[in-house]
Amino acid sequence: IAANDGGRVCELAGDLHESDVGDLIENLEPDDRPKLIELLGKEFDFAALTEVDETVRVRLLEELPSATIVEGVRELDSDDAVYILEDLDEAERARILDQLPAPDRVALTRSLDFPEESAGRRMQTAFVATPPFWTVGHVIDHIADTPGLPETFYEVFVIDPAFKLLGSVKLDRLLRTRRSTLMRDILEELPRTVRATDDQEQAARLFERYNLVSAAVVDDADRLVGVLMVDDILDVIEEEADEDLRALGGVTGDEEISDTVLYTARSRIPWLLVNLCTAFFSASVIGLFEGTIEHMVALAVLMPIVASMGGNAGTQTMTVAVRALATRDLGGHNARRLVRREALVGLANGVTLALLVGLTAGTWFENPELGVIIGTAMVVNLVCAGLFGILIPLTLDKLKADPAVASGVFLTTVTDTVGFFAFLGLAAWWFNLH
Amino acid sequence: IAANDGGRVCELAGDLHESDVGDLIENLEPDDRPKLIELLGKEFDFAALTEVDETVRVRLLEELPSATIVEGVRELDSDDAVYILEDLDEAERARILDQLPAPDRVALTRSLDFPEESAGRRMQTAFVATPPFWTVGHVIDHIADTPGLPETFYEVFVIDPAFKLLGSVKLDRLLRTRRSTLMRDILEELPRTVRATDDQEQAARLFERYNLVSAAVVDDADRLVGVLMVDDILDVIEEEADEDLRALGGVTGDEEISDTVLYTARSRIPWLLVNLCTAFFSASVIGLFEGTIEHMVALAVLMPIVASMGGNAGTQTMTVAVRALATRDLGGHNARRLVRREALVGLANGVTLALLVGLTAGTWFENPELGVIIGTAMVVNLVCAGLFGILIPLTLDKLKADPAVASGVFLTTVTDTVGFFAFLGLAAWWFNLH
Numbered sequence: 067i068a069a070n071d072g073g074r075v076c077e078l079a080g081d082l083h084e085s086d087v088g089d090l091i092e093n094l095e096p097d098d099r100p101k102l103i104e105l106l107g108k109e110f111d112f113a114a115l116t117e118v119d120e121t122v123r124v125r126l127l128e129e130l131p132s133a134t135i136v137e138g139v140r141e142l143d144s145d146d147a148v149y150i151l152e153d154l155d156e157a158e159r160a161r162i163l164d165q166l167p168a169p170d171r172v173a174l175t176r177s178l179d180f181p182e183e184s185a186g187r188r189m190q191t192a193f194v195a196t197p198p199f200w201t202v203g204h205v206i207d208h209i210a211d212t213p214g215l216p217e218t219f220y221e222v223f224v225i226d227p228a229f230k231l232l233g234s235v236k237l238d239r240l241l242r243t244r245r246s247t248l249m250r251d252i253l254e255e256l257p258r259t260v261r262a263t264d265d266q267e268q269a270a271r272l273f274e275r276y277n278l279v280s281a282a283v284v285d286d287a288d289r290l291v292g293v294l295m296v297d298d299i300l301d302v303i304e305e306e307a308d309e310d311l312r313a314l315g316g317v318t319g320d321e322e323i324s325d326t327v328l329y330t331a332r333s334r335i336p337w338l339l340v341n342l343c344t345a346f347f348s349a350s351v352i353g354l355f356e357g358t359i360e361h362m363v364a365l366a367v368l369m370p371i372v373a374s375m376g377g378n379a380g381t382q383t384m385t386v387a388v389r390a391l392a393t394r395d396l397g398g399h400n401a402r403r404l405v406r407r408e409a410l411v412g413l414a415n416g417v418t419l420a421l422l423v424g425l426t427a428g429t430w431f432e433n434p435e436l437g438v439i440i441g442t443a444m445v446v447n448l449v450c451a452g453l454f455g456i457l458i459p460l461t462l463d464k465l466k467a468d469p470a471v472a473s474g475v476f477l478t479t480v481t482d483t484v485g486f487f488a489f490l491g492l493a494a495w496w497f498n499l500h
Numbered sequence: 501i502a503a504n505d506g507g508r509v510c511e512l513a514g515d516l517h518e519s520d521v522g523d524l525i526e527n528l529e530p531d532d533r534p535k536l537i538e539l540l541g542k543e544f545d546f547a548a549l550t551e552v553d554e555t556v557r558v559r560l561l562e563e564l565p566s567a568t569i570v571e572g573v574r575e576l577d578s579d580d581a582v583y584i585l586e587d588l589d590e591a592e593r594a595r596i597l598d599q600l601p602a603p604d605r606v607a608l609t610r611s612l613d614f615p616e617e618s619a620g621r622r623m624q625t626a627f628v629a630t631p632p633f634w635t636v637g638h639v640i641d642h643i644a645d646t647p648g649l650p651e652t653f654y655e656v657f658v659i660d661p662a663f664k665l666l667g668s669v670k671l672d673r674l675l676r677t678r679r680s681t682l683m684r685d686i687l688e689e690l691p692r693t694v695r696a697t698d699d700q701e702q703a704a705r706l707f708e709r710y711n712l713v714s715a716a717v718v719d720d721a722d723r724l725v726g727v728l729m730v731d732d733i734l735d736v737i738e739e740e741a742d743e744d745l746r747a748l749g750g751v752t753g754d755e756e757i758s759d760t761v762l763y764t765a766r767s768r769i770p771w772l773l774v775n776l777c778t779a780f781f782s783a784s785v786i787g788l789f790e791g792t793i794e795h796m797v798a799l800a801v802l803m804p805i806v807a808s809m810g811g812n813a814g815t816q817t818m819t820v821a822v823r824a825l826a827t828r829d830l831g832g833h834n835a836r837r838l839v840r841r842e843a844l845v846g847l848a849n850g851v852t853l854a855l856l857v858g859l860t861a862g863t864w865f866e867n868p869e870l871g872v873i874i875g876t877a878m879v880v881n882l883v884c885a886g887l888f889g890i891l892i893p894l895t896l897d898k899l900k901a902d903p904a905v906a907s908g909v910f911l912t913t914v915t916d917t918v919g920f921f922a923f924l925g926l927a928a929w930w931f932n933l934h
Contacts, residue, residue: 083710085709085710093833206640206675209672209675209676210675210676210677210678215672215676218670218672219672220654220671220672220713236652237654237671237672237675238643238649238652238653238654238671240675241640241643241644241671241674241675242643242644242649243644244644273734274734274735274738275519276517276519277731277734278731279654279713279730279731296713296730296731296734297711297712297713297730300707300708300711300730300733300734300737301708303734303737303738303741304708304737304741304827307737307738307741307742307745308741308823310745311741311744311745311748311819311823312819312820312823314745314748314749314819315748315815315816315818315819315820316812316816316819317816317819317820321820323820323824323829323830323834323838327841327844327845327848328848330841330845331844331845331848331849334813334845334849335849335852337812337816338809338812338813338816338849338853339853339856341809341812342805342809342853342856342857345804345805345808346860348804348808349801349802349804349805352800352801352804353801356797356798356800356801359793359797359800360794360797363790363793363794363800364790366786366790366793366797366800366803367783367786367787368783369800369804370779370782370783370786370803370804370807370916371776371779371780371783373804374775374779374782374912374916375772375775375776375779378750378771378772378775379768379772381750382749382750382751382768382771382772384749385745385746385748385749385751386746386749386751386755386757389742389745389746390757393738395757396757399527400757407760407761407764410761410765411761411764411765411768414761414762414765415765415768415769415772418769419772419773419776422773422776423776426780478808482804482808
């Protein structure tokens with residue numbers, strides 16, 4: 067298709083939704099991507115670029131002529147435009163901003179001045195606002211008669227002459243109210259506005275909590291500067307959940323499915339190196355008991371069981387704790403109770419597992435004392451796993467570090483070390499082997 | 501406060517948003533919860549119950565008199581009512597449904613007939629629909645004059661006399677169109693409707709993909725039966741991401757932070773038992789090499805390093821694969837390429853780690869040959885980890901099992917077994933130790 071038949075391409079791809087065009091772009095060979103966009107010409111909606119992976123987008127933007135980008139960005143809602151511009155390097159971004167009409171340029175520059183991942187970056191700068199003394203009829207007529215209103219909006223904001231936000235009226239409310247009513251009388255006050263400098267995750271929690279579809283964004287002087295839309299928030303929620311999940315799985319950074327082997331390998335190795343150090347540390351704990359193992363090889367066979375069960379139980383606790391911290395369900399008010407709960411859960415499951423492991427191991431090696439020792443080590447390790455599984459994320463959170471990223475390494479270090487030490491140490495002492 | 505001063509309680513809690521009331525309920529002592537609701541009386545919005553943990557909700561509903569629940573449920577949007585009723589047992593649910601007015605009863609029963617976690621369960625059964633031949637002005641007047649329209653709506657659906665969905669008109673579109681225009685001429689066709697029997701996750705992907713705020717739900721005959729709202733979808737997205745994350749962390753079931761020690765311990769033990777079996781399996785692999793270890797204890801010290809690095813690398817791959825499967829980024833079209841990529845990433849990182857581990861281990865035990873052996877085992881295990889890290893979730897997905905739940909067990913079994921076997925086997929062969 068991309069063999070230069072513009073008309074045919076337009077016909078096939080022109081009517082697709084931006085998300086579908088995004089998919090189409092991702093599935094093309096890299097060289098065909100800019101061609102597709104040029105062939106589509108005016109038919110190409112730059113919003114499709116917000117739907118593709120970052121790696122694909124950055125490369126594509128590098129290959130497109132500036133003029134095409136300028137043209138495309140002009141057509142976009144400000145939040146989508148910011149999304150695309152933030153990936154460009156400084157110089158290229160400045161060049162494109164210079165070619166935009168002044169009002170667009172000012173709005174975009176202001177958004178880009180907010181920190182990354184802030185509400186200010188995600189907001190749309192165009193919104194519908196009226197003074198409080200307008201009537202509902204006046205507002206309805208105004209909306210009908212004014213071209214150039216934002217593409218989508220769900221509420222009309224009411225502001226005073228200084229742009230200070232007084233409240234908002236949802237469109238369904240507007241339609242259900244008699245035309246003579248004043249906006250002042252039907253506005254809902256918004257105790258929960260988003261500040262432009264707020265983190266996008268904070269804004270997302272607000273949407274979830276109060277079931278919003280859009281939210282006013284105000285600056286430090288409480289002046290209305292933009293509006294956040296729920297569709298952007300949906301992406302934020304998905305992104306943040308994804309980040310936690312990847313972090314727990316040891317995948318940091320922004321790896322994407324379209325990355326190359328080399329890029330992926332490089333982005334995953336730091337985590338493996340950190341784990342290598344802790345693995346050597348646990349190995350050195352085993353090294354302390356070389357003499358013991360030499361006398362009783364069964365210990366070497368059984369010791370990974372103690373360590374890995376501790377790791378599994380600890381990971382359960384840690385997963386719950388990390389997620390509860392992210393959704394603010396876990397905090398100062400219930401931390402003490404939950405730490406106690408996790409220790410007791412560890413104890414309860416530790417005893418159950420100890421009985422099973424003790425019996426099996428004792429029978430396997432025809433040595434009941436060995437069964438008692440592995441059982442005891444199991445209880446010790448599971449209680450530690452429960453305690454550290456919640457204390458580590460709590461501490462990291464208190465230190466303002468992301469608990470999802472680093473908890474895992476610390477936790478397995480603890481469960482491996484405690485597991486090996488408790489089991490081998492007890493055995494050395496009981497059987498008097500050195 | 502809950503010492504029976506109704507007026508004061510209403511004053512304090514009456515104006516709160518339903519989410520805040522929900523938090524308040526969760527933080528009260530269990531015995532005070534029904535008291536609060538009775539004291540609030542008419543002021544209590546049952547929607548608050550949709551915001552509390554399931555355990556709390558179920559217990560609270562058991563303690564409240566049926567009459568209060570009937571009264572409360574009547575006031576709710578149908579989706580919230582379903583959310584509350586689905587937690588009750590059959591008999592209690594039937595009793596409450598019987599006391600509701602007939603139209604409400606029919607709508608709720610129909611929703612409850614759809615399978616759990618389906619779009620039909622989450623949808624609101626009240627919506628605004630017009631025939632195609634109405635004018636915009638007529639619709640606007642109709643909305644203004646009709647009491648009892650749903651509390652919130654973002655679009656007006658256009659249907660034919662048989663209730664078949666023709667399309668929809670968003671409220672902002674409606675407001676911007678001249679009053680004399682026919683609905684038929686401005687309706688947007690909806691190629692993407694949700695079927696009532698669709699899984700809620702499927703519906704959520706649609707919202708995300710096409711940036712929707714509400715979506716029509718149709719039955720098998722394409723008749724409009726309800727509407728899904730983005731705020732419910734927000735919860736679905738969060739829930740599904742949460743489920744994946746917990747499943748990967750070995751926390752299955754619906755454990756909540758308010759559960760008791762016993763309940764939590766019981767819900768976590770099945771997973772630990774499964775892992776115990778696999779741990780014994782890997783231990784038995786080590787058992788094959790007891791003689792080898794007896795001759796060279798250094799092997800026991802080093803073997804956990806090989807196994808755990810394989811586990812870590814495999815988990816990275818698995819995390820990415822599980823998430824990509826959930827978001828439909830991974831599928832038949834790119835599976836082959838990604839399996840190849842993961843194997844190569846495993847190879848690349850395996851070689852890097854092998855060099856480091858080989859050097860360190862060789863120096864530590866003053867035995868360069870041992871360094872070569874552990875390095876080789878490391879490369880083998882990391883390639884396997886990459887391969888199985890993606891093949892296991894892919895296979896489970898093909899077998900219609902949830903890849904997030906079971907991938908972890910299979911994967912660690914593979915990486916432990918391969919790790920121990922490769923390392924000990926190579927050592928036994930090379931040093932000729934049996």
